[in-house]
Amino acid sequence: MNQPWALLAAALAGGAGAALRFAVDSALNTLRRTDFPIATSLVNLTGSLLLGLLTGVALGHGNSPAWLTIAGGGLLGGYTTFSAAAVESVRLLEQRRYRAGALTSLGMLIAGVLAAGAGLLVGYWLRAA
Template identity: 30%
Template sequence: MFKTLVLVGIGGALGSVLRYLTTLTVTKYFSTIFPWATFIINVLGCLLIGIIMGLLEKNQLTDSSVKWLLVTGFCGGYTTFSAFGYENISLLQNGNTALTFLYIITSVVIGLMAVWLGLSLVK
């Protein structure tokens, strides 16, 4: 149990740091009302979790330490679904209803497609 907690913690810390660096990079180049950084992070995180889980399933390693480190830890620390929820509420509160629903729909649809793509890439 302790080993698993350490793996999740290390992965989560690394994922959180990369999320912060990704946010800095994206907002440097795309400064608009649309939350591009969170959108890109969520799509990349979905693609990454698809690739990792696909590889783990392919190699019958779904109960391995690698899963705790990379899926639960890293991907959990990297993706920003809580920020996604907050940004949607903020968009709604600021009267950007159409943009809110565009953001929700594109994030969910493209995120699911990215997971499928990640899984497909390793088959």
């Protein structure tokens, strides 16, 4: 990505992604009735799915276009949050809620990879259609 404008675009997209994460997290946390970090989990799963989808579509072009870096690394990178998921897992473990901590950490890893894989498959399918 050699376009000088792409750095600024990725930074702006990252800020938009972080704002979107804040909005989704805030909305879901007002509805939740549990200590399980459902908002962070949902954000990370949808972000993984969308990044897989964008990547699958982009690979049809034979390279990694600037828009993928901006939308994937910027917007979805700002939207998803590995660090919050890690802190929430540790917090659950500190509370001796081992099952919830394991589900949050290992479950999120497995579910995130599966979501990204599903997104890639759909992206490949859309590219071929």
